[in-house]
Amino acid sequence: MSSIFKKIIDREIPADIVYEDDLCLAFRDINPKAPVHVLVIPKKEIPSLADLNDDDETIVGHCVVALAKIAAAEGLHDGYNMIVNCGEAGGQEVPHLHFHLMGGRQPKS
Structure with a gap:
């Protein structure tokens, strides 16, 4: 059974794709935790x-x-987070390796 990410790669379900090449695909999270x-x-x-x-x-x-190219294209010049969860106990919800690019928050004073 294919994961939801494989279905996005195969265009079986829609996604807001921001980058694609021969090796990877990037899309906006449907439940964003950052701007x-x-x-x-x-x-x-x-x-x-x-x-x-x-x-x-x-x-x-x-x-x-x-991911670094996408961060630059998204205007995240002041910094961002790259998060990778590993396994269920590590918070990974989809069994397909993925990297979260998160940014756009205002720094805390």
Whole structure:
């Protein structure tokens, strides 16, 4: 059974896509926790960080570089967070590796 993210990659369900290339796809979170909340996912189905192997190094690095480009395009020049949850106990809700790009909050005084 495909995860919701695989269905987004396959265009079976809609998403607000902000970036796509051969290796990854990025779209706005439907339940944002910050003014800018984008999910960057590899197109290869990797369940979590714990499932990475040496062959995935290029894909993961590519996703992180794409996330930085998206942050710049979103105007997050003052900073942002990149969050990766691993496994259910680590807060991962969808069993497909994904990187949260979160930013746009005003700094606390």
